[in-house]
Amino acid sequence: MNIDTILDQIFPLPERSKSVLQTLISEIEFPKDSIIIKAGKLEKTIYFIKKGIVRAFVPQENQDVTFWFGKEGDVVLPMKSYVGNDNNYENIQLLEDSVLYQLEIASLRELFETDIHIANWGRKLAEKELVKTEELFISRQFRTASQRYLELLREQPEILQRVQLGYIASFLGITQVSLSRIRAEI
Known part of the structure; x- marks a missing residue:
């Protein structure tokens, strides 16, 4: 999935703002089984999945607990690092050889200060991820x-x-x- 489509499905941006944002996004490849986000670490990068599939899990004594899967078009967002500038609680593992787009959180925050459209895009990103989390929680509790x-x-x-x-x-x-x-x- 191309980066234009991924960005637009979060929140449509004016072309000028999207162009500025895209200058900060680069494409990167990782092999299967790579851990791209590590628990207990302040993460500095957001990823968008171009090709591949990932799982989010929390390591436990006897076995890991998987709580989310991401695929093409999904965002891999270390929420505690993104919102609170705090250490992350989950690991993100690639389950296939993958191609990702990466965006540094610090660079994105700088754009929030200078471009209201990108700031709104960042807010929508957090809101959508919050809704996904709430849906997962409700499903886990009541189904x-x-x-x-x-x-x-x-x-x-x-x-x-x-x-x-x-x-x-x-x-x-x-x-x-x-x-x-x-x-x-x-």
Whole structure:
């Protein structure tokens, strides 16, 4: 997915503002299994996924807990670093060889001070990510694992084709055996 489309789906910008923003964005490739955002670290970069798939997870004693998947067109936003200039709590791992666009948070903040359109774009970015987080929270709290699996199947079927079952089971909050049962029932 190209960067114009990704930026516009967050919030349309006037061409001049978009052009200025794009001068700060570069394309970078990473191999599968790279950790591009690390827990406990102040992250300085936002990523936009051109090609590939990622997972967000929190390391736990016995196993990692996956809580989000991103794919082409999605934003990889270390929210605590972006909003609070604070250490991040999650890891972001690439599940495929990936091509990402990167944007330094400090450079973006500088643009917020000089371009109201980019400042509004940054606000919309944070708002959209907040809504996604709220939807994930509500789904986790009020839906069964079967309902969450069906929701994933309906809204992001490519995840089921491209992500290993262990990560999907972790995302659903169940064991891989339970996931196999749910899949067999459907």
